[in-house]
Amino acid sequence: MIDDTPPEPLPQATGDDDADAVRRDSGAAESSRANRGWWDRNADEYQDEHGSFLGDARFTWCPEGLDEADARLLGDPASLRGRRVLEIGAGAAQCSRWLAAQGALPVALDLSHRQLQHSLRIDQQLDREPVPLVQADATELPFADGSFDLACSAYGAVPFAADTARLMTEVHRVVRPGGHWVFSVTHPIRWAFPDEPGPEGLTALASYFDRTPYVEEDDAGAAVYVEHHRTMGDRVRELTLAGFRLVDLVEPEWPEGLTSEWGGWSPLRGRHIPGTAIFVCVRDGS
Numbered sequence: 001m002i003d004d005t006p007p008e009p010l011p012q013a014t015g016d017d018d019a020d021a022v023r024r025d026s027g028a029a030e031s032s033r034a035n036r037g038w039w040d041r042n043a044d045e046y047q048d049e050h051g052s053f054l055g056d057a058r059f060t061w062c063p064e065g066l067d068e069a070d071a072r073l074l075g076d077p078a079s080l081r082g083r084r085v086l087e088i089g090a091g092a093a094q095c096s097r098w099l100a101a102q103g104a105l106p107v108a109l110d111l112s113h114r115q116l117q118h119s120l121r122i123d124q125q126l127d128r129e130p131v132p133l134v135q136a137d138a139t140e141l142p143f144a145d146g147s148f149d150l151a152c153s154a155y156g157a158v159p160f161a162a163d164t165a166r167l168m169t170e171v172h173r174v175v176r177p178g179g180h181w182v183f184s185v186t187h188p189i190r191w192a193f194p195d196e197p198g199p200e201g202l203t204a205l206a207s208y209f210d211r212t213p214y215v216e217e218d219d220a221g222a223a224v225y226v227e228h229h230r231t232m233g234d235r236v237r238e239l240t241l242a243g244f245r246l247v248d249l250v251e252p253e254w255p256e257g258l259t260s261e262w263g264g265w266s267p268l269r270g271r272h273i274p275g276t277a278i279f280v281c282v283r284d285g286s
């Protein structure tokens with residue numbers, strides 16, 4: 001757990017504007033180190049840019065604005081009362097705050113200390129009980145077997161981990177039999193397209209089948225940001241091998257009237273190709 005002392009004043013984000021983007025291998029240790037540093041440096045900017053869309057206590061799965069309150073991918077909100085929920089890659093724990101409002105017992109886990117500090121900031125501003133926070137890597141969950149009734153993640157951790165098979169196995173271990181694991185990620189088809197919101201983002205220039213990681217490097221060639229791609233089939237196989245049963249795969253459509261962009265997610269692209277995939281899984285067994 002990280003301590004619940006009030007967060008320090010937030011400094012300016014430094015960003016990584018000078019980083020070069022390449023496609024090359026990046027192992028678990030390098031990816032984790034790079035992404036932890038990147039999210040620590042960029043958490044302020046992320047929360048500044050997306051905080052109003054995310055809300056302080058809203059559970060939205062994706063830039064398409066699909067809310068858990070409507071989608072009910074974790075079940076009827078009333079059924080969440082008393083449930084132990086692990087939110088993975090929680091950022092400032094906005095989803096956990098919504099879960100707590102339904103009477104659930106969330107724990108928000110993230111690799112980045114700075115992201116978690118924003119959770120403390122929001123709780124302090126709302127003058128509410130802090131969401132319990134854990135700083136850890138999602139591929140090494142510091143919890144006993146079966147500690148949670150369900151786990152969820154909105155774009156957290158899964159696209160950033162080199163060893164997602166291990167991540168799935170870890171989530172399977174800490175969720176009790178019969179529990180749900182629901183997570184959203186960038187739709188795998190987007191890997192083939194430039195990450196641009198305009199028309200240039202509508203032409204497939206890369207191979208959907210190329211799993212070579214996307215790496216941003218500093219001048220010395222050290223990774224400062226890493227994303228890992230899996231095809232749809234890869235994800236299904238990893239989930240199945242870990243012991244999950246896939247019960248739904250949600251591809252939210254861009255809603256009429258949503259004009260806001262989020263990086264490469266835009267109304268234009270949203271009309272043509274899916275931007276998000278949400279995997280709804282159950283841990284089998286008793």
Ligand SMILES: C[S@@+](CC[C@H](N)C(=O)[O-])C[C@H]1O[C@@H](n2cnc3c(N)ncnc32)[C@H](O)[C@@H]1O
Pocket residue numbers: 032035036039054088089090091092109110111112115136137138139153154155156157158160161
């Ligand atoms: C795109 S943000 C999403 C945050 C939050 N779920 C939201 O919707 O705003 C991705 C988050 O995943 C976290 N993350 C990246 N790699 C991780 C890992 N290996 N383990 C745990 N968290 C990780 C980052 O620190 C970051 O907060």
